[in-house]
């Protein structure tokens with residue numbers, strides 16, 4: 001089993017994260033959806049659980065619960081300004097950020113597809129975050145064109161070794 005953690009943050013494309021699940025399953029991945037707490041308002045948890053056969057995870061497990069399996073790869077899409085900046089600065093105050101905090105140290109590949117408007121993208125802290133994350137080996141796709149429709153296949157193509165498609 002190759003296990004993909006699909007981390008979804010609180011921005012509009014989150015409502016369509018089922019498309020990422022479908023595309024990933026079509027290329028052989030088992031998918032675990034992880035939502036930030038704020039992203040729960042954007043997604044259809046029941047539908048995603050039906051699709052993946054796994055509960056959507058948004059909080060740390062209870063200490064008495066078993067440790068979940070380790071991801072083979074992580075996609076963060078849509079990745080918000082908030083989560084990107086926190087990840088870059090080592091902040092780990094959501095379950096999603098806890099997974100991301102450890103990923104580089106564990107050698108787990110991470111592909112991020114930011115979804116931020118031009119005002120946020122122009123901020124110095126955001127640019128610094130992208131630079132620092134890239135220095136740590138995080139693959140961040142920042143398209144020059146606009147993100148409508150949101151390119152769900154892109155992060156998967158990168159993970160599946162087809163970055164040009």
Ligand SMILES: Cc1cc2nc3c(=O)[nH]c(=O)nc-3n(C[C@H](O)[C@H](O)[C@H](O)COP(=O)(O)O)c2cc1C
Nearest residue numbers: 009010011012036038039080081082083115116117
């Ligand atoms: C309707 C709506 C749309 C939003 N769109 C975006 C967005 O496109 N990009 C972004 O970075 N934040 C967006 N936000 C703000 C984030 O949801 C907010 O910063 C939140 O704290 C992010 O939490 P998270 O990073 O833990 O998911 C939006 C918020 C709302 C309510």
